[in-house]
Amino acid sequence: PWAVLDYAGGQLTTTPGPLSFTCDRARTMHFLALWFDAELFDGIGFSNAPGRETPLVYNQLLLPFSAPVAMAPGDRLDVDLRADFINRDYIFTWKVRLYPAGSAAPTVTLRQSNFEALPLESVTKRAETY
Numbered sequence: 291p292w293a294v295l296d297y298a299g300g301q302l303t304t305t306p307g308p309l310s311f312t313c314d315r316a317r318t319m320h321f322l323a324l325w326f327d328a329e330l331f332d333g334i335g336f337s338n339a340p341g342r343e344t345p346l347v348y349n350q351l352l353l354p355f356s357a358p359v360a361m362a363p364g365d366r367l368d369v370d371l372r373a374d375f376i377n378r379d380y381i382f383t384w385k386v387r388l389y390p391a392g393s394a395a396p397t398v399t400l401r402q403s404n405f406e407a408l409p410l411e412s413v414t415k416r417a418e419t420y
Contacts, residue, residue, distance in 0.1 A: 292371060309369040313361040320358055322369065324351040353384050355400050364391030381405045
C-alpha cells in the first residue's frame with residue numbers, strides 16, 4: 291500500500307513514501323494505475339483492484355504521463371505521489387523519474403497533477419468565493 295486515506299476525516303492515516311519500480315523487460319510506460327481496498331466496517335468492504343470480475347461504480351485511477359517513458363531491463367522508475375484533500379476530494383500530483391540501469395542521474399523527469407485536468411467549473415466551485 292502507498293497510503294491509507296480517510297475520506298470521512300479527510301486525513302492521511304499513513305505517511306506516503308516514494309514508490310520505486312525496477313523494470314524486468316523492455317516496455318513503454320504511459321501511466322500509473324491506482325486502485326483501492328475499502329473497509330467500511332470491520333470485515334466489510336470492497337476493492338476495485340485489477341482482475342475483479344464484478345463491475346463496481348468506482349473505477350481505477352489512471353495517472354497519465356505527459357510523454358511515453360521507454361524502459362529497458364534494470365531501469366528504475368521512481369514516483370513521488372501526493373494526494374491532497376481539498377474541498378471534499380483528492381487532488382493527486384505525481385513526479386516520475388527514470389534512472390537507466392546503474393545511473394545515479396535521471397534521464398526523464400515528469401511532473402503532473404490531475405488538478406490541471408479539472409474542468410474550469412470544478413476549479414471555480416473550489417474557490418472560497420463560490
